[in-house]
Amino acid sequence: MLENSVNGEHTxxxxxxxxxxxxxxxxxxxxxxxxxxxxxxxxALVEAAKGLDSVCDESAIAKVIDEVAIAVIPQVDPQSKVPKHLQVPRNEVAEVLALYVLEQIHNFSVPSSRIRNKEVSGLPSRGLDVLGLTPNSAVVLTEVKASSSTSSPPAVVHTARDSMHAETLRRLNNRESVLGELHWALKHAKSEAREATARALLLHGLSKAPTPTVAPVLVRAAGTYKPSDFGNFANPSKEFGQSPIRFAVIRLPGTLEDFAAVVYARAAEQAA
Structure with missing residues (x-):
């Protein structure tokens, strides 16, 4: 951790x-x-192999899985006509870092992911970037942005039309939006997360839910972070109500494009 500050219930x-x-x-x-x-x-492949005449052993199935991973996990392509900053890994890696922050640093759970359940492969997803849950079934609203701007705070924090600040408040103060996000999460949750997600949905539907937590994640390139990056979140307005803020800035060792290239290449290389 490079820096940590506390303002009442906010970190x-x-x-x-x-x-x-x-x-x-x-x-x-x-x-x-x-x-x-x-x-x-x-x-699924082991079950499918039972219907084949030829014997298909575990190593052959593992090889197929590895080939699938290479086929479906996008990579940064330096030869592509699409600029690196517009390629899928660069646009997704900030959300991947947010998942890590919520689960490994904040100890929240994430029942489902927009990346896993994209409507159209290769295009940005609609809706909240990441929905988390606290141990007591409170919703965690996470807007994720990445910025290489030398301005502090960068416009994506609170001055842009679709800034983290604007998008967070739009959802925080809209019960229907939160219910919609929870319903989406329940439909796409893995089996082990369905019960906790359903409980949170029920509590919110009955208006008995705990106070939501706001957990923005800002990803910064090397050399661009300043303590003022938290922007208006550092002095939250009354619109945030009693919601605690857990703002995390992640400073990379280099550029976002280079970091994404390394992580996504490693993901495709990992053996089944």
Missing amino acids: YACYDLTSDDNLVDELASIVRDLYVDDLALSS
Whole structure:
């Protein structure tokens, strides 16, 4: 952790990432799981193999799974006509980092992911970037932005029309929006997360839900972070009500494009 400050119930922290192999492996595992459910795919292929005349052993099935991973996990392509900053890995890696922050740093759960359940592959998803749940079934609203701007705070924090601040308040003060996000999460949740998600949906539907938590995640390129990056979140308005803020800035060791390229390449390389 590079910096941490507290304002009442609110916390503001900056985490300095390094190009540590263990961290890259952890993030790559998240990416791998978002694109390829190795266990479910393996189970399906083992079952399918029973109907084949030829014997299909575990190593052959693992090879197929690895080939699927290479086929479906997007990579940064330096030869593409699409600029690196518009390619899928660059646009997704900030959300991958947000998943890591919510689960590993804040100890919240994330029942489902927009990346795993994209409506159209390769295009941005609609809706809240990440929906989390606290242990007592409160909703965690997470807007995710990445910025290489030298301005502090960057416009994506609170001055842009679709800033983290604007999007967070739009959802925080809209009960129907929160119910819609919870319903979407329940439809797409893995089996182990369905009960907790359904409980949160029921509590919100009955207007008995705990106070939501706001947990923005801002990803910054190396050399761009300043303590003022938290913008208006550092002095929250009355519109936030009693919601605690857990703002995390993630500072990368280099550019977002280079970091995304390393993580997504590692995700495709991981063996089933």
